[in-house]
Amino acid sequence: MEITEDTIKHVAVLSRLEFNEDEIGTVTEQMSSIINMADQLSEVDTDGVAETVQVVDRDTVFREDKPEHWQNRAELMKNVPEQANGFIKVPVIINKDEDE
Amino acid sequence: MNYLNEDIDSLNQKLAQGDLSAEKLAQDTVANIKKTDDKLNAWITVQDDAKPAADLDFAKNKLAGIPIAIKDNIITKGVKTTAASHILDNYIPVYDATVIERLKKAQATFVGKTNMDEFAMGSSTEHSYFGATHNPWNLDKVPGGSSGGSAVAVASGQVVAALGSDTGGSIRQPAAFNGIFGIKPTYGRVSRWGLIAFGSSLDEIGVMSKRAKSAAEVLNVIAGSDDHDSTLSTREVPDFTQFIGQDVKGLRVAVVKEYMAAVDGEMHDVIQKQIDALEDAGAIISEVSLPLTKYVVPDYYIIASSEASSNLQRYDGIRYGYRAEDTKNLLDVYVKSRSEGFGTEVKRRIMLGSFALSAGSYDRFFRQAAKVRTLICDEFDEIFANNDVIVGPTTTEPAFGIGSEISDPIKMYNNDILTISANLAGIPAASVPAGLVDGMPVGFQIMAKRFDEGSIFKTADFIERTNKFYEKTPAGMED
Numbered sequence: 416m417e418i419t420e421d422t423i424k425h426v427a428v429l430s431r432l433e434f435n436e437d438e439i440g441t442v443t444e445q446m447s448s449i450i451n452m453a454d455q456l457s458e459v460d461t462d463g464v465a466e467t468v469q470v471v472d473r474d475t476v477f478r479e480d481k482p483e484h485w486q487n488r489a490e491l492m493k494n495v496p497e498q499a500n501g502f503i504k505v506p507v508i509i510n511k512d513e514d515e
Numbered sequence: 516m517n518y519l520n521e522d523i524d525s526l527n528q529k530l531a532q533g534d535l536s537a538e539k540l541a542q543d544t545v546a547n548i549k550k551t552d553d554k555l556n557a558w559i560t561v562q563d564d565a566k567p568a569a570d571l572d573f574a575k576n577k578l579a580g581i582p583i584a585i586k587d588n589i590i591t592k593g594v595k596t597t598a599a600s601h602i603l604d605n606y607i608p609v610y611d612a613t614v615i616e617r618l619k620k621a622q623a624t625f626v627g628k629t630n631m632d633e634f635a636m637g638s639s640t641e642h643s644y645f646g647a648t649h650n651p652w653n654l655d656k657v658p659g660g661s662s663g664g665s666a667v668a669v670a671s672g673q674v675v676a677a678l679g680s681d682t683g684g685s686i687r688q689p690a691a692f693n694g695i696f697g698i699k700p701t702y703g704r705v706s707r708w709g710l711i712a713f714g715s716s717l718d719e720i721g722v723m724s725k726r727a728k729s730a731a732e733v734l735n736v737i738a739g740s741d742d743h744d745s746t747l748s749t750r751e752v753p754d755f756t757q758f759i760g761q762d763v764k765g766l767r768v769a770v771v772k773e774y775m776a777a778v779d780g781e782m783h784d785v786i787q788k789q790i791d792a793l794e795d796a797g798a799i800i801s802e803v804s805l806p807l808t809k810y811v812v813p814d815y816y817i818i819a820s821s822e823a824s825s826n827l828q829r830y831d832g833i834r835y836g837y838r839a840e841d842t843k844n845l846l847d848v849y850v851k852s853r854s855e856g857f858g859t860e861v862k863r864r865i866m867l868g869s870f871a872l873s874a875g876s877y878d879r880f881f882r883q884a885a886k887v888r889t890l891i892c893d894e895f896d897e898i899f900a901n902n903d904v905i906v907g908p909t910t911t912e913p914a915f916g917i918g919s920e921i922s923d924p925i926k927m928y929n930n931d932i933l934t935i936s937a938n939l940a941g942i943p944a945a946s947v948p949a950g951l952v953d954g955m956p957v958g959f960q961i962m963a964k965r966f967d968e969g970s971i972f973k974t975a976d977f978i979e980r981t982n983k984f985y986e987k988t989p990a991g992m993e994d
Binding site: 422423425426427429430431432433434442445446448449450452453454455456457458459461464465466467468469470471472473476478485486490491493494495496497503505506507508509510 | 606609610702716742745746750807810813814816817828832833835836837842843846847848849850851853854862863865869870871880882885890892924925928939941965
């Protein structure tokens with residue numbers, strides 16, 4: 416299976432990651448060999464086989480929907496990198512120049 | 516104070532009789548970690564202010580006043596928890612994982628957090644933002660991973676027991692490389708609440724210690740149902756120490772042809788010797804085959820990476836963790852924080868997972884892997900219909916040199932070939948020391964049916980009593 420730089424760039428966008436021009440060649444090469452290793456699985460005959468996505472011995476578990484006091488606001492805000500007036504601060508969502 | 520000749524029973528006895536004070540034990544443990552860790556780097560955080568719980572009840576709580584090491588992907592309230600990643604290197608949790616809550620209730624002492632591969636992704640503890648951990652048997656060798664710090668802390672006598680996590684062998688492989696016992700319980704036996712998620716259908720918290728019985732004592736405390744994790748089984752948890760000291764006569768032991776073929780020379784002989792010992796003691800040995808073994812590495816890497824790519828979406832630089840500077844918009848915060856915050860191996864896994872789940876690849880990769888997983892589970896069910904345990908080597912080789920495999924991801928991934936299947940099938944599995952090959956420890960792996968950790972403890976304890984490996988001291992720890 417051929418993996419191109421374009422495929423890797425597309426997957427990077429999906430992953431919210433970026434690789435600079437120096438890295439992209441190595442990343443493509445490594446990802447290509449890993450993906451081809453993974454592709455060995457297509458040799459296995461799985462016609463009519465059901466998928467296993469979990470190995471739990473319970474079915475859907477229900478619980479009562481009851482509110483409880485767990486943490487207070489100050490505790491929850493402790494790890495926020497940037498905050499102002501008790502709110503989480505983030506940069507503008509739309510670029511300024513796109514706005515004009 | 517070091518723990519090379521101690522187990523939980525011996526410590527509990529000394530504490531109960533007043534031969535040892537829990538305060539002093541906490542202080543001495545921290546002092547010894549500080550003295551020895553320069554060359555090992557087994558710890559990310561050491562708690563200078565470590566002290567025992569109040570009103571210790573040594574009769575009721577076997578772990579009372581005994582320091583237990585915690586892998587740094589298990590959330591500890593008020594104590595920095597990083598998963599060995601730059602993206603969490605300033606993260607101080609505001610709650611405790613269920614396993615920590617239970618250890619606190621059992622009055623264990625906490626002394627710090629151990630080093631690991633970033634987000635538990637790796638087999639050598641070289642992929643840590645805080646530097647590689649060194650193997651106490653030979654400081655130039657890796658300790659295995661990802662629970663390398665926990666394994667080294669136990670093997671070097673810094674602590675008597677440690678918690679680790681195992682997604683594809685991360686407890687068993689480092690246990691094997693360091694000459695200690697390590698168990699990954701059945702999926703659904705121990706709560707994952709507060710375990711930093713990697714592959715949610717595979718992740719399991721387990722215990723590492725020199726002696727199997729010590730691990731049984733810790734597992735007794737941490738196992739059992741939890742409202743915070745609905746994948747947990749509600750079945751009763753037995754007292755795991757009851758399986759220690761039992762006879763293996765009549766135990767049905769399956770030896771996997773493909774696993775034995777993966778080792779040769781002295782390594783093969785050392786493993787065979789354990790099987791012979793079981794046979795001499797009256798166990799019934801039969802050879803079995805797991806033909807899909809050659810596909811478990813690709814199967815695991817697709818499933819684990821897909822789950823990881825989804826789990827690690829949460830690291831976006833907004834609510835906690837590292838946030839990149841000089842960003843121009845929200846998307847930029849996500850992309851730059853993640854690209855600067857994650858290490859190379861974590862990025863590789865996220866990329867592989869996103870690829871396997873993406874439109875156009877989903878059927879050929881993720882769906883196919885999920886189907887092959889069914890076939891792998893079926894192979895195990897068939898063997899366990901007529902056998903109590905499956906045994907063989909834990910790894911294909913003893914510990915390799917630091918730096919020798921880090922640039923070859925596929926070679927590194929193949930380290931997990933003998934351990935991965937237990938995670939895919941959700942069965943319990945452990946590694947117990949078998950002997951030394953070229954001065955380095957090798958492990959004997961024992962797998963059992965879902966929720967039959969008992970047969971594992973029984974077999975491991977027999978092996979331990981027979982080969983007495985626990986009497987050996989790591990060569991790198993002799994001054």
